[in-house]
Amino acid sequence: MAPSATPFPVYEHPWVVRFAHWTNASAITVLTLSGLRIFGAFPSFGPKIPQHDLIEAVPDAITLGGWLGGALQWHFTFMWVFAGGGLLYVVGQLASGHYRTVVFTKRDVMGVWPVARHYFFFGPKPAATGTYNPLQKLAYTTVILLGGLLLLTGMVMYKPAQLSSLGLLFGGYHGARVVHFLAMCGILAFIPGHLVMVALHGWDNFVSIFTGWKRHPEYAPLEKEQ
Amino acid sequence: MDPRVTRRELLKLSPVLLLGAFAVPVLRDRLIEAGVAWSDAASGAIFRPRHLAPMFADGDVVPFERFPYNGYDVLEPVIDFDRWALTVGGAVRRSGRYMLDQIRALPKVTQNTRHICVEGWDAIGRFGGARLSDFLDLVGADPRARFITVSCADDYYESLDMATVRQPQSLLCYEMYDRPLDRGHGAPLRLQLPTKLGYKQAKYLMTLDVTDILPAKRSYWGDQGYSWHGGL
Numbered sequence: 001m002a003p004s005a006t007p008f009p010v011y012e013h014p015w016v017v018r019f020a021h022w023t024n025a026s027a028i029t030v031l032t033l034s035g036l037r038i039f040g041a042f043p044s045f046g047p048k049i050p051q052h053d054l055i056e057a058v059p060d061a062i063t064l065g066g067w068l069g070g071a072l073q074w075h076f077t078f079m080w081v082f083a084g085g086g087l088l089y090v091v092g093q094l095a096s097g098h099y100r101t102v103v104f105t106k107r108d109v110m111g112v113w114p115v116a117r118h119y120f121f122f123g124p125k126p127a128a129t130g131t132y133n134p135l136q137k138l139a140y141t142t143v144i145l146l147g148g149l150l151l152l153t154g155m156v157m158y159k160p161a162q163l164s165s166l167g168l169l170f171g172g173y174h175g176a177r178v179v180h181f182l183a184m185c186g187i188l189a190f191i192p193g194h195l196v197m198v199a200l201h202g203w204d205n206f207v208s209i210f211t212g213w214k215r216h217p218e219y220a221p222l223e224k225e226q
Numbered sequence: 227m228d229p230r231v232t233r234r235e236l237l238k239l240s241p242v243l244l245l246g247a248f249a250v251p252v253l254r255d256r257l258i259e260a261g262v263a264w265s266d267a268a269s270g271a272i273f274r275p276r277h278l279a280p281m282f283a284d285g286d287v288v289p290f291e292r293f294p295y296n297g298y299d300v301l302e303p304v305i306d307f308d309r310w311a312l313t314v315g316g317a318v319r320r321s322g323r324y325m326l327d328q329i330r331a332l333p334k335v336t337q338n339t340r341h342i343c344v345e346g347w348d349a350i351g352r353f354g355g356a357r358l359s360d361f362l363d364l365v366g367a368d369p370r371a372r373f374i375t376v377s378c379a380d381d382y383y384e385s386l387d388m389a390t391v392r393q394p395q396s397l398l399c400y401e402m403y404d405r406p407l408d409r410g411h412g413a414p415l416r417l418q419l420p421t422k423l424g425y426k427q428a429k430y431l432m433t434l435d436v437t438d439i440l441p442a443k444r445s446y447w448g449d450q451g452y453s454w455h456g457g458l
Contacts, residue, residue, distance in 0.1 A: 015235070015239075018235075018238070019238065019239060019241070019242065022239060023245065026242070026245045038346065039346070041344075041345040041346055042343070042345040042346035047288065047292065047347070047349070048292075048294045048343075048347040048348075048349055049293075049294055049349075068344065068345065069447070069451030069452050070451060072344070072451075072453070073258045073261065073451060074258065076261055076262050076265040077258050077260075077261025077262065078261075079265075080261065080264065159269070159457070159458060160340070160342065160458050161277070161278075161279035161280070161420060161457075161458040162272055162273060162274060162421075162457075162458070167280075172280065173340065173342060210235075210236055210239065211232045211236055212235045213231070213235065
């Protein structure tokens with residue numbers, strides 16, 4: 001037990017959060033791999049003629065589906081898993097009020113730098129004030145917004161005629177395709193940082209995303225969470 | 227921590243394990259088939275028959291030479307243009323062969339619309355032709371029929387839901403860029419459907435049938451794994 005830890009276990013992740021975490025992690029994996037295969041069919045954001053590819057070939061090892069049609073089948077199946085998991089998460093968090101632990105607000109702005117300094121430059125460790133520190137809140141809130149952006153731009157690319165009004169937000173089919181790709185890059189940038197942090201924070205923390213309960217938290221559990 | 231509590235909390239996650247079915251090949255094929263069928267059903271359900279796909283100013287149209295030719299096999303299949311006619315059958319009152327002049331005599335629509343390929347590229351082009359719905363009225367198509375099927379001079383074939391066929395931008399297209407269709411783009415007649423992906427817009431049309439039942443061979447690319455609906 002770390003010296004700052006409390007002896008009480010806390011129920012850190014409600015069922016909805018854990019369930020959505022694992023469905024969305026699965027969906028994001030499938031959608032990224034199949035999406036890269038789809039991108040490989042036309043790896044460009046320019047015109048068809050003349051075609052300027054951004055990459056010679058997307059390596060097979062990071063794709064799913066075998067060919068464009070197969071990749072689209074995976075994508076058109078798991079987009080529903082992702083949409084369902086995302087919706088469940090947002091509705092569950094709003095209904096329970098648990099979103100307050102994760103949403104990045106104005107009050108968190110000043111707290112980001114001390115945490116970043118601690119992790120990246122070995123500065124002093126800021127005192128834990130809640131379930132998530134300000135840098136975590138910033139990262140999680142960003143990823144949730146990126147997920148929403150991926151859904152919206154995906155809908156525009158899937159139905160550019162039916163959803164032409166929504167498409168205007170992103171500059172039509174073309175713009176949606178660019179934003180969709182960039183949002184995926186954003187999520188891909190988050191994942192390694194997330195995994196490193198999980199590895200650094202040990203077994204008790206890791207177990208909590210399965211059972212919800214965290215032993216020896218670094219912060220005192222709130223009354224209502226006990 | 228009480229291990230019973232831990233176990234109960236873990237059990238709540240067990241539905242996620244259902245996703246593991248995607249790792250079993252037999253189940254995977256069925257699940258993905260169901261996923262694609264569900265997506266197609268949703269595509270049909272959200273299709274708005276009177277909603278127009280975006281149209282563009284003349285200045286947004288790509289130059290003709292930069293509008294891609296895209297064929298699955300040959301761009302110039304053998305067609306006897308002098309004797310060409312569209313053979314119409316199925317649930318219609320006036321089946322038979324329809325000459326290009328009869329199709330040209332229908333009200334002409336010219337539209338600048340975005341052509342989107344399943345591969346991800348797109349190009350805004352200028353197309354001219356007769357509304358499919360006008361042509362169906364001309365041949366006396368059964369208004370309750372659910373589909374049309376078409377076959378092509380190059381062994382390509384396709385089928386379409388009637389809601390899309392009757393959408394006002396869905397054309398029997400005989401012109402591109404104010405000139406008769408050239409061979410690579412599907413002369414003498416092709417489908418031009420701004421609410422469908424490119425592979426649904428069959429070229430080199432030879433036959434058109436109105437039907438309630440889709441044949442086993444329903445869509446050249448759809449039969450190989452692309453979405454049958456292919457709607458935008």
